[in-house]
Amino acid sequence: MAHSTPTRRTLAALTATCTTAGLMLSACGTSSPEASTSDYKVGVLLQLSGAGSVYADSAQAGTKAALQDVNSSKKAGVRFTSVVADAGADAQSATTACSRLIQQDKVKALVVFVPGPQLLACNTLAKRQNIPILSLSSGAGNICATNLTGFGLVPNQQTLPVLDDLIAQGKKKWYFFGADYSTPKTTISIAKPYLASKGGTTVGESYEPMGTTDYSQDITKIVNAHPDVAFLNVIGNDDVALEKQWAADPRTKGITRVDILLGEGPAKALGSAASGIWSSNVYFSSIPGSDNDTFKSQIQAAGLKDSPDINTYVSYLQVEALASAVKSAGADGPKVISALGKTDITGPLGSQFQIRSGFSYQPVYLAQAQADGSFAIQKKSDPVDPKLACSSAS
Amino acid sequence: MTLLLDVLTSIGILTIVVLGLAIVLGVLDVINLAHTGFMGIGVYAAVVAHEHGWPFWLGVVVAAIAAAVAGLVVEVLVIRRLYDRPLETILATWGISLIIVQLITLAFGHNNRAVGQPLATATSVFGTPYSTYRLVLVIIAAVLVVGLALLIRFTRVGLTVRMIQANQDLARGLGIRVSFLRASTFVVGCALAGFAGALLGPTQAINPNYAVSLVATAFLAVLLAGRHLSGLVLGCVILGAVQVLFARWANPVYSSAVVVGVAVVLLRIFPEGLTWRRA
Secondary structure, rough: OOOOOHHHHHHHHHHHHHHHHHHHOOOOEEOOOOOOOEEEEEEEEEOOOOOOHHHHHHHHHHHHHHHHHHOOOOOOOOOOOEEEEOOOOHHHHHHHHHHHHHOOOOOEEEEEEEHHHHHHHHHHHHHHHHEEEEEEEEEEEEOOOOEEOOOOOOOHHHHHHHHHHHHHHOOOOEEEEEOOOHHHHHHHHHHHHHHHOOOOOOEEEEEEEOOOOOOOHOOOOOOOOOOOOOEEEOOOOHHHHHHHHHHOHHHHHHEEHHHHHHHHHHHHHHHHHHHEEEEEEEOOOOOHHHHHHHHHHHHHHHHOOOOOOOOHHHHHHHHHHHHHHHHHHHOOOOHHHHHOOOOEEEOOOOOOOEEEEEEOOOEEEEEEOOOOOOEEEEEEEOOOOOOOOOOOOO | OOHHHHHEEEEEEHHHHHHHHHHHHHHHHOOOOHHHHHHHHHHHHHHHHOOOOOOOOHHHHHHHHHEEEEEEEEHHOOOOOOOOOHHHHHHHHHHHHHHHHHHHHHHOOOOEEEOOOOOOOOOEEOOOOEHHHHHHHHHHHOOOHHHHHHHHOOHHHHHHHHHHHHHHHHHHHHHOOHHHHHHHHHHHHHHHHHHHHHHHHOOOOOOOOOOOOOOOHHHHHHHOOOHHHHHHHHHHHHHHHHHHHHHHOOOOOHHHHHHHHHHHHHHHHOOOOOOOOOO
């Protein structure tokens, strides 16, 4: 074979790079093509690339279904259009995407599905322009701003109901294991004193950094502490790896698992490895009732092949709540922000969804994973007060 | 006993991940940043096999073949033109890894997938019950290392590879088809990556960014290896053991940092890697 010239080699490398860049840029953002100036443009910021992209499909389906519902039922009094942007995997990417949505696309509100650091980065830009941010996450309940509304549960809302239920079952010795990250640490710092106040005992507590792939030594630590319950609070793909390794380890038999961060999609992928895991959240696709059946049909009509999950549900609620606020306040940013703070709508499950002081109040479901990875609903709890880390928004 | 088994399985898993990477670097001087991409191709091939009802172990074979085919395409289209240009191969393989991730995303979506749970039983080792599958991973790692050592030391192929590694111009002058052997080596490295990807599927989250977290320690082990199999094994033993023992006896949060620290110190002392050489 003849030697390639340096130019050809460089060209080949550049071609590979440009192709890559092209593929990456193709995932950067999409917008509704038929938007007009009188429309209310909503920016949708979510992770289309990187590890967080596993949640993108379900969240986008919820947003799309809600936009269709809002527009067909004229719930906002104005037509909603959307622009989607990729927040990437870090705060810098989120800032770039958020800046584009605000400066270039001129969105009037932001619906976001990003972790705390990206949320903070985006909110720095949005707050200056009085653009409301409707977020799944509010960090560990400690990210507060006047223009920010959290639609997901904060740690104590999600944790206390499952603690109550399992303590009532006589499971009093708990081991707390989490990712070395703010939400798990806050969750565990809330759970431990609550457990003690209910007569339970913490037999161990440990953390692993994000990105850990081998949990064998952690599982050994937990098993050696002989707990009744292992409270596993690891995030995203790390959580899937942990649960697979836990289920494959024969020493873990007889220890009840609680994993409130395990989504329905990952649980399905885990299959029998998820069997027996307790979780709690405001939505599971297995919630019985015609309202949920209707919701699922609506989501599937929006193009989601799998069942909806918590991300779908929350993204749907976000757009519906925004429509309610726009209907009552008009398109003006500060007025919409004010109206969002008093949101009181009927959610897709027929129950009342409220926002007070920027955080949500909604019923919490306790569920246990079955052998096929689906969750069976065990109990419905009343809304829990968020007991926020920040009492007043800045 | 459990601690020893944890250390052994950690070393075994690291060895399985590292082998393909080390072969490509050791023989071709190519730092293959697309290694995780080929692991991804492997695990998704195993996912497809699983979804068609094929046995897991057949899926592992399919995974190795799929990654080998992809590796051949990449070698012919890109890598072949960039040998002896380390910086350009780094850039190109990085780009290829991103392309693979995007292609997997387009084909399979963002969601997690499954490959099933083979050997979901316990085996008693001196009275200690332990995951059978993890023990099998240790055995597979040992078989791979021994097989590779025998191949390199006692076969004509091994002799040829060592000759190319030592002096490519001399090998070419002796009539050895260097370009064919380079391509074959890259394909074998990719096949091993696919094989590793499928084998680790039952213990890891399977999504388009598969194995990204696994590869940092793997690159450190390769750097420590010094282009010799003995160094590679020693590197895996040291890093795997440090990771597990520090996590067990100290704060696991810092174990990854300690692994990097140990690797840096060892490279400072042995800049050419951990290899035994006769005086």
